[in-house]
Amino acid sequence: MQSVGIVGYGVCVPKYRIKVQEIARVWGEEGDRISASLGIIEKSVPDIDEDAATLAVEAARNAIAFAKIKPDAIGAIYVGSESHPYAVKPTATIVAEAIGATPNLTAADLEFACKAGTAGIQICMGLVGANMVRYGLAIGADTSQGRPGDALEYTASAGAAAFVIGREKEEIVAEIEATCSFTTDTPDFWRRQHAEYPSHGGRFTGAPAYFRHIIGATQALFEKTGTRAADYDYFVFHQPNGKFPIEAAKKMGIDPQKVKPGLFTPIIGNTYSGASPIGLCGVLDIAKPGQRILLTSFGSGAGSDAFAIRVTDAIEKKRGEYCGRRLSDYLNDKEYIDYAIYVKHRRKLKM
Amino acid sequence: MPSENLAITWRRIPERYRLVGTFCRNCQTSYFPARKLCPKCRRKGKIEQKQFSGRGKIYSFTEVTAGPSGFEKQTPYILAIVELEEGPKLTAQIVGARKVKIGDAVEAVFRKIIEDSEEGLIHYGYKFRLV
Numbered sequence A: 001m002q003s004v005g006i007v008g009y010g011v012c013v014p015k016y017r018i019k020v021q022e023i024a025r026v027w028g029e030e031g032d033r034i035s036a037s038l039g040i041i042e043k044s045v046p047d048i049d050e051d052a053a054t055l056a057v058e059a060a061r062n063a064i065a066f067a068k069i070k071p072d073a074i075g076a077i078y079v080g081s082e083s084h085p086y087a088v089k090p091t092a093t094i095v096a097e098a099i100g101a102t103p104n105l106t107a108a109d110l111e112f113a114c115k116a117g118t119a120g121i122q123i124c125m126g127l128v129g130a131n132m133v134r135y136g137l138a139i140g141a142d143t144s145q146g147r148p149g150d151a152l153e154y155t156a157s158a159g160a161a162a163f164v165i166g167r168e169k170e171e172i173v174a175e176i177e178a179t180c181s182f183t184t185d186t187p188d189f190w191r192r193q194h195a196e197y198p199s200h201g202g203r204f205t206g207a208p209a210y211f212r213h214i215i216g217a218t219q220a221l222f223e224k225t226g227t228r229a230a231d232y233d234y235f236v237f238h239q240p241n242g243k244f245p246i247e248a249a250k251k252m253g254i255d256p257q258k259v260k261p262g263l264f265t266p267i268i269g270n271t272y273s274g275a276s277p278i279g280l281c282g283v284l285d286i287a288k289p290g291q292r293i294l295l296t297s298f299g300s301g302a303g304s305d306a307f308a309i310r311v312t313d314a315i316e317k318k319r320g321e322y323c324g325r326r327l328s329d330y331l332n333d334k335e336y337i338d339y340a341i342y343v344k345h346r347r348k349l350k351m
Numbered sequence B: 001m002p003s004e005n006l007a008i009t010w011r012r013i014p015e016r017y018r019l020v021g022t023f024c025r026n027c028q029t030s031y032f033p034a035r036k037l038c039p040k041c042r043r044k045g046k047i048e049q050k051q052f053s054g055r056g057k058i059y060s061f062t063e064v065t066a067g068p069s070g071f072e073k074q075t076p077y078i079l080a081i082v083e084l085e086e087g088p089k090l091t092a093q094i095v096g097a098r099k100v101k102i103g104d105a106v107e108a109v110f111r112k113i114i115e116d117s118e119e120g121l122i123h124y125g126y127k128f129r130l131v
């Protein structure tokens, strides 16, 4: 297959934050202990008028500005989310219209818990590599919810990342050299149609779900590419909390210092479909030409997609010319809210 | 809030989602929302489609504390007249800020405007934030 890669990338993280301490206060729990055990200090909260579609649009606009392409050259859009605003009516068409890519393109929504965004990257790689479209746009976006009082409430947050996938050598800022997946039917986390909050298997979400799939896909990628941990400068793993990605690295003999630059869950929470993609964007903001990144997502249900990525010389010029909002801008532009305002924002209050 | 006619909603998508208005090539005037006829040039006008940049500044504003039906959960919010850098003025909500002043630079963002009902259509469109 001909080489394909990332031509542009962008993120969106809502401005509001709530501290784990504040959520713990409401439920009479010890905030320090929970914060330490999850490795999370605070999480992002969407504004009352933000949803997965609005976050996807903003991330997409940033990615297109970075890529410096005309939106109507995009031939495919996939939006991965577990919080699509409609049960029936695609988020992808809203994005397509908002960025001005309509009507000559294909578009669809994807759902695979937290890995629907990386599934979109794989589909775009196929379409772009097969010359079926010039550019594909893959987005992971979520405004995920945890049941009030549930452990998930400390982590479930909101954010999005978008990637323009292309094949023109001089346009690619990070070449995707290989990808492979590890998928099984594992009942670790689910949400039934019409249910407002998800259900999960508690501790079962660890070993048989997250670790088995992350490690399975990562090791399969090592084998497929004939590489090993030492060949990569950065590792980005799905980050449902601040602890799991570090633990996964240790289990595979990977230096945890290579994981930390792409670990944002401690300060924005688990953005679900946005999580590992935002981590990748954070690494792309600092990586040098020639450096190699290994990305492995995880989605409950369950599966992992692993990617071997090599940063190209083109990244420095494009990063320098990009004048839109970067991940660091979104991280710095924050405002804390208390639990009462949080309840209003997340529509947990029925009026 | 009573639902807007679906055909009107649908026709206004380019305007609301990405600030598509018009421009008269004859007198170099930009219009938002779109005009089919240039009021200055009349029949000599050369109207074409134009996508606005979304950059502008606050021309005037007010704080809404008792919003119309459908906006209860958003109050209090700031409603402003924004002067786009291309010239036209429009009315829109300002997000992410409780205090603004006349002349503040703003940029367009894509947000939910209103939901018809629990089972109804979600209307998206432009709002602005401080830059």
Ligand SMILES: [Zn+2]
Binding pocket: B024, B025, B026, B027, B028, B029, B038, B039, B040, B041, B042, B045, B046
């Ligand atoms: Zn005119």
